[in-house]
Amino acid sequence: MLPPARRHTGRPVPLLGSYRGVAGPREIARRTRDLHPRSARTRGASLLDVTMAGGFYTASLAAYVEAASYALSQGLTAAELTDVTQAVLDLMALTTRDIARAIETGRHDTDQATITVFAAGAELCRDAMQAAGHRARILETATELLGAAEAAGLGHLGFSAQAFPVAHSRD
Numbered sequence: 001m002l003p004p005a006r007r008h009t010g011r012p013v014p015l016l017g018s019y020r021g022v023a024g025p026r027e028i029a030r031r032t033r034d035l036h037p038r039s040a041r042t043r044g045a046s047l048l049d050v051t052m053a054g055g056f057y058t059a060s061l062a063a064y065v066e067a068a069s070y071a072l073s074q075g076l077t078a079a080e081l082t083d084v085t086q087a088v089l090d091l092m093a094l095t096t097r098d099i100a101r102a103i104e105t106g107r108h109d110t111d112q113a114t115i116t117v118f119a120a121g122a123e124l125c126r127d128a129m130q131a132a133g134h135r136a137r138i139l140e141t142a143t144e145l146l147g148a149a150e151a152a153g154l155g156h157l158g159f160s161a162q163a164f165p166v167a168h169s170r171d
Contacts, residue, residue, distance in 0.1 A: 060092075063138040070129045070136070095159075102160035110158030118159055119146035 068081055102108050113121075122143040129136040145162055154161040 059138065063142075066129070066134070066136060066138050070132060070134050073132060073134070099158075099160040102158060103163045106164075108154070108157040108161035108164065112158065114156055115146055115149045115159060115161060116155035119143065119150055119155070122146055 064085075068078075071081060072078065122139060126136050126139045126143050129139060149155065149157075149162045149164075152164075154164060157164075
């Protein structure tokens with residue numbers, strides 16, 4: 001059962017920053033307590049909440065729904081997705097740490113897949129999903145972003161280089 005709708009008070013509602021912000025049973029709140037943002041700076045916890053809950057978690061779930069919907073429509077089962085999903089999440093845990101460090105330092109060189117490689121793979125996946133009648137909006141956007149990074153001459157760099165114009169425009 002969903003909680004009753006609340007009237008917006010005009011104040012930001014923490015998505016991960018308090019147990020009251022976690023929707024669902026107390027068990028979910030208990031299991032997600034390590035997700036609550038921690039920062040030595042006052043503004044840091046709020047920024048972590050907005051960027052990680054809104055900018056990363058929500059977009060990631062939307063991408064998963066998109067990919068899982070396609071896979072299931074092609075005859076796979078939810079059980080078949082479980083192991084590969086966990087492997088991808090484990091890989092993301094490692095990759096996101098490296099990406100944050102690369103954006104922070106401005107060093108986007110890589111000995112792994114480059115933007116060009118990711119762009120080609122994203123295009124193939126997008127085309128297959130769309131050919132099967134799926135909109136693939138999240139993947140479409142990722143493909144556009146990767147293409148823009150390639151057009152800017154960043155194709156030889158790591159995935160994190162997409163942030164290059166943003167991360168360095170503050171200088």
